[in-house]
Amino acid sequence: MRTQICIIGGGPSGLLLAKLLRNQGIDVRLLERKTRDYVLGRIRAGVLEVGFVELMRLAGVAERMDKEGFTHDGTSIALNNEVFHLDFVQHTGTPVVVYGQTELTRDLYDALEADGAPIDFEVDQVEIHDAKSDAPYVTFTDRDGVSQRIDCDYIAGCDGFHGVSRQAIPTSVRREYEKLYPFGWLGVLSETPPVHHELIYSGSDRGFALCSMRNANLSRYYIQCSLSDSPDDWSDEAFWQELKRRIPEQFADSIVTGPSIEKSIAPLRSFVCEPMQWGRLFLCGDAAHIVPPTGAKGLNTAASDIHYLYYALLQHYQDKDSAGLEAYSQKALARIWKAERFSWSTTMLLHRFPEMNEFDLKMQVADIHFLRDNEAAQKVFAQNYVGLPY
Numbered sequence: 001m002r003t004q005i006c007i008i009g010g011g012p013s014g015l016l017l018a019k020l021l022r023n024q025g026i027d028v029r030l031l032e033r034k035t036r037d038y039v040l041g042r043i044r045a046g047v048l049e050v051g052f053v054e055l056m057r058l059a060g061v062a063e064r065m066d067k068e069g070f071t072h073d074g075t076s077i078a079l080n081n082e083v084f085h086l087d088f089v090q091h092t093g094t095p096v097v098v099y100g101q102t103e104l105t106r107d108l109y110d111a112l113e114a115d116g117a118p119i120d121f122e123v124d125q126v127e128i129h130d131a132k133s134d135a136p137y138v139t140f141t142d143r144d145g146v147s148q149r150i151d152c153d154y155i156a157g158c159d160g161f162h163g164v165s166r167q168a169i170p171t172s173v174r175r176e177y178e179k180l181y182p183f184g185w186l187g188v189l190s191e192t193p194p195v196h197h198e199l200i201y202s203g204s205d206r207g208f209a210l211c212s213m214r215n216a217n218l219s220r221y222y223i224q225c226s227l228s229d230s231p232d233d234w235s236d237e238a239f240w241q242e243l244k245r246r247i248p249e250q251f252a253d254s255i256v257t258g259p260s261i262e263k264s265i266a267p268l269r270s271f272v273c274e275p276m277q278w279g280r281l282f283l284c285g286d287a288a289h290i291v292p293p294t295g296a297k298g299l300n301t302a303a304s305d306i307h308y309l310y311y312a313l314l315q316h317y318q319d320k321d322s323a324g325l326e327a328y329s330q331k332a333l334a335r336i337w338k339a340e341r342f343s344w345s346t347t348m349l350l351h352r353f354p355e356m357n358e359f360d361l362k363m364q365v366a367d368i369h370f371l372r373d374n375e376a377a378q379k380v381f382a383q384n385y386v387g388l389p390y
Contacts, residue, residue, distance in 0.1 A: 003029040006152040009159035013285035013302035015108035044101035047296035049387030052303040069099035078202040091382035128168040132279035181268035186225040189262040195255040203350040209246035268292040275329040295343035342384040
């Protein structure tokens with residue numbers, strides 16, 4: 001079989017790229033190693049930068065997001081019992097939108113299936129061949145165990161950190177940068193109303209906590225925990241008690257608790273692969289970079305990659321100009337490293353690290369108070385949070 005673009009990975013980035021390209025009459029074929037239901041069962045972030053929101057609208061799949069998503073004009077940042085509000089709209093003129101990644105992914109799947117897009121689920125043994133040539137192709141076995149081959153013009157590797165795409169770039173070419181953090185996030189999803197109408201980022205002497213949401217009756221809460229912890233170590237009661245200890249009393253006193261419907265621990269890392277392209281293979285999203293979730297950048301950095309790759313492919317097919325494709329890695333990485341910096345710095349600002357001494361703790365307090373009291377610092381934070389321009 002043949003297509004113009006073979007997309008490996010059926011998560012949000014691969015789906016968004018597929019829909020954008022199909023809207024322009026560019027042929028795609030999408031490969032996903034799991035089932036549709038498995039992909040939709042992943043619990044992920046839901047804070048969308050303005051750029052992601054506009055890409056969804058451009059793709060024609062924003063109707064439910066615009067109707068059901070929550071617009072957040074700012075966020076609350078706390079240190080122990082002190083809390084201040086940081087106004088995104090005041091400093092940038094732009095809010096963020098909270099809309100669960102599961103719902104966003106469902107919208108993209110529904111739109112592509114209605115559009116008749118070819119999607120192969122439960123594929124195995126995916127291999128990328130001749131990416132450095134003018135005739136790349138991908139082989140795989142389908143859900144029935146039958147060997148298949150897709151010849152294509154270009155390959156978009158949207159298959160995540162553990163996927164095959166990044167590994168297809170030779171180690172002699174590929175350079176990887178990584179920072180592992182000495183803690184994880186224990187996350188709980190509960191069918192309870194959010195404690196606040198906006199997110200609360202809370203640093204405390206006991207560690208970090210985040211109060212987030214998915215909708216008006218679905219809340220997502222996190223606490224910093226040891227990497228040696230297991231979700232089974234934490235009963236619901238123990239989680240709620242610890243969360244209340246880490247957020248300001250005004251929120252702890254009003255929080256509605258309930259049974260967890262999902263509980264998991266995510267390790268934190270910062271990771272970047274350079275380059276993000278090799279021949280006719282282009283990496284997007286988690287295949288090329290990972291950020292700690294503190295800055296709400298994981299899903300949004302994937303969106304910026306899709307922006308650059310989509311317009312580069314459009315320029316190639318419509319204008320016969322490949323300059324955008326040749327510059328893809330350079331453009332994408334320039335923005336990625338800025339998002340990495342923001343996610344890293346926000347993580348450093350609010351978490352307790354095992355090796356911190358008294359001086360480090362004082363510096364952390366000073367950083368938070370500087371952000372609280374300095375309008376220029378707030379503007380910089382807001383610009384990064386709502387999303388740097390593409």
